[in-house]
Amino acid sequence: MTAPNIETIVSLSKRRGFVYPASEIYGGLGSSWDYGPLGVELANNIKRSWWRWLVYERDDVEGLDSSIIQNRLVWKYSGHEQTFHDPLVDCRTCKERFRQDKLHDVACGNHPDKHPGETPDCSLTEAREFNLMFRTTLGAVSSDDDPAALAYLRPETAQGIFINFANVLNTSRRKLPFGIAQIGKAFRNEVTPGNFIFRTREFEQMEMEYFCRPEDAPRIHQEWIDGFQAWLASLGISAENLSLYEQSADELAHYAQRTVDIMYRFFPERDDESKQWDELMGIANRTDYDLRVHSKKPEDAEGKRINPDSTDDLSYFDPQTNERLYPYVIEPAVGVNRTLLAVMMDAYTEKTTDKGETRVILKLTPEMAPIKVAVLPLAKNNEGIVAMAKRLKQSLQPHMRTVYDDTGGIGKLYARQDEIGTPFCVTVDHDSLEDNAVTVRHRDTWEQERVSTDQLQEYLAARMG
Ligand code: GAP
Numbered sequence: 001m002t003a004p005n006i007e008t009i010v011s012l013s014k015r016r017g018f019v020y021p022a023s024e025i026y027g028g029l030g031s032s033w034d035y036g037p038l039g040v041e042l043a044n045n046i047k048r049s050w051w052r053w054l055v056y057e058r059d060d061v062e063g064l065d066s067s068i069i070q071n072r073l074v075w076k077y078s079g080h081e082q083t084f085h086d087p088l089v090d091c092r093t094c095k096e097r098f099r100q101d102k103l104h105d106v107a108c109g110n111h112p113d114k115h116p117g118e119t120p121d122c123s124l125t126e127a128r129e130f131n132l133m134f135r136t137t138l139g140a141v142s143s144d145d146d147p148a149a150l151a152y153l154r155p156e157t158a159q160g161i162f163i164n165f166a167n168v169l170n171t172s173r174r175k176l177p178f179g180i181a182q183i184g185k186a187f188r189n190e191v192t193p194g195n196f197i198f199r200t201r202e203f204e205q206m207e208m209e210y211f212c213r214p215e216d217a218p219r220i221h222q223e224w225i226d227g228f229q230a231w232l233a234s235l236g237i238s239a240e241n242l243s244l245y246e247q248s249a250d251e252l253a254h255y256a257q258r259t260v261d262i263m264y265r266f267f268p269e270r271d272d273e274s275k276q277w278d279e280l281m282g283i284a285n286r287t288d289y290d291l292r293v294h295s296k297k298p299e300d301a302e303g304k305r306i307n308p309d310s311t312d313d314l315s316y317f318d319p320q321t322n323e324r325l326y327p328y329v330i331e332p333a334v335g336v337n338r339t340l341l342a343v344m345m346d347a348y349t350e351k352t353t354d355k356g357e358t359r360v361i362l363k364l365t366p367e368m369a370p371i372k373v374a375v376l377p378l379a380k381n382n383e384g385i386v387a388m389a390k391r392l393k394q395s396l397q398p399h400m401r402t403v404y405d406d407t408g409g410i411g412k413l414y415a416r417q418d419e420i421g422t423p424f425c426v427t428v429d430h431d432s433l434e435d436n437a438v439t440v441r442h443r444d445t446w447e448q449e450r451v452s453t454d455q456l457q458e459y460l461a462a463r464m465g
Helices: 006-016 037-056 072-078 100-105 158-162 165-172 214-234 289-293 336-347 383-396 410-420 456-462
Strands: 019-021 033-035 061-064 085-090 097-099 128-131 135-137 150-152 178-187 202-212 242-246 258-264 278-287 316-318 323-325 328-335 348-352 358-362 373-377 402-404 424-428 437-442 448-452
Touching: 006 019, 006 336, 006 348, 006 410, 033 037, 037 061, 037 178, 037 202, 037 214, 037 336, 061 165, 072 150, 072 158, 072 289, 085 100, 097 100, 158 178, 158 202, 158 289, 158 328, 202 214, 202 336, 214 242, 214 258, 214 278, 214 328, 258 336, 278 289, 278 336, 289 328, 328 336, 336 348, 358 410, 373 383, 373 410, 383 402, 383 424, 383 456, 410 424, 424 456, 437 456, 448 456
Parallel strands: 061 178, 373 402, 373 424
Antiparallel strands: 019 033, 085 097, 085 128, 135 150, 178 202, 202 328, 242 258, 258 278, 278 328, 316 323, 348 358, 424 437, 437 448
16 A cells, blocks of 8 residues: 555654645645654665765775865856756736646646636637746845845755866776766756655655766666666655656656656546656666866867866776766756655555554654564653663663653554554563563554563664664
8 A cells, every 4th residue: 555645645744744835824835845753764764875876885985075166167167057947938817827738737727626728718828938947146235236246045966966076087087988976966946846755845755866878877887777767766655656758869868868757646646647756766867968068179060168167177098998978967856855755655554453544654664663673661750660661671772772651551652663664663561670671563463572671772783674
């Protein structure tokens, strides 16, 4: 079972502290969200898994953390100033603005049960282009329009990688093929953000630019498409909720030769199966576009430098072929927030108790679970039991995220931990004081086992996957 819709996750998130509406005490701020105690743990687990898989477990990827605000010229030469647009339409009747290519994702201002353009009174204007980059000004300028002070918040983390290509190459003494990985915030002034954390104006990306020889790019592209499906499966996302989508020529970004999106079934409630899917991540072949446009050497047909502002040449000398070239780039780009939503939707399960009550169980993998173990005293007024439970919490904490909770009866405590995906509850009872053993309860089966406290850490570690 997976969540029946995104709304189910919105309500669980608010109730249990995964994600809250941002600026809530001031009426909120459209499509901005804050990550609570459990949400930040889950997001960190996703980022840690990605980083470990790419940077630590492979031998050909380096990490990077570049600035959110870069020289404006980065965005001039990357093409974002000219082409990073969405088609914007206004409705003359309801006075709202929509992204023309996403009308089926939003509601009409006057008829919330219809999409814009679906009723005769909708009167949409022709589409016009709207640049998605957030503008800001640097320093103490006299006017907000001062072009000399204009800067942008990055709309993708990728450009920070391209402009550091030579730095990383030289300092790490890499040879092709190799990758540079980066996790960080990106900002887009989306026309129609929405669907909870699916599309927001501030979000977090995990991007890797994998540099290779041009002739190897198609094969390597396919390897990363396969590799990322396996990584997403390792997070607990089931294959039946993932699909691949080959972007058509008119959908491709200005830099891409081929892009395959990995889609997740974010909208299972939609009757039309083809509308249930939306992009979880994209894997693009960006060719040598970015390294070329940021280099000082390449010239146009008339012999003029295409980039007269760059001070460096981002080409690569291949010692094996004695040739200088601009490497091709394969870019798997995935959003932390969309991954978190997919992981939660896929883990969501409901179970009916013997008494006919419905319980929510978030069947997260142990790696993803925000809390790995909850230590619960059976009697919170018994000093011996409480002391033993607190001691166990302290001893487990250095090895795995553990909490102590005595704020309810044991049934309620189990139910709370099930709902947030804690794989194991450890209960200390009266017998524990005699036999130095505790009850370990398994989230998914509700089975219980008696385990000696000497063996507890080893027992749990072996089951953390
Ligand atoms: N560097 C390539 C790039 O940025 P993208 O497809 O525009 O490609 C990559 O973005 C991923 O970032 C998306 O697949 C999605 O997971 C995430 N993403 C993009 N825009 C987003 C938004 N407005 N809100 C949340 N996540 C977003």
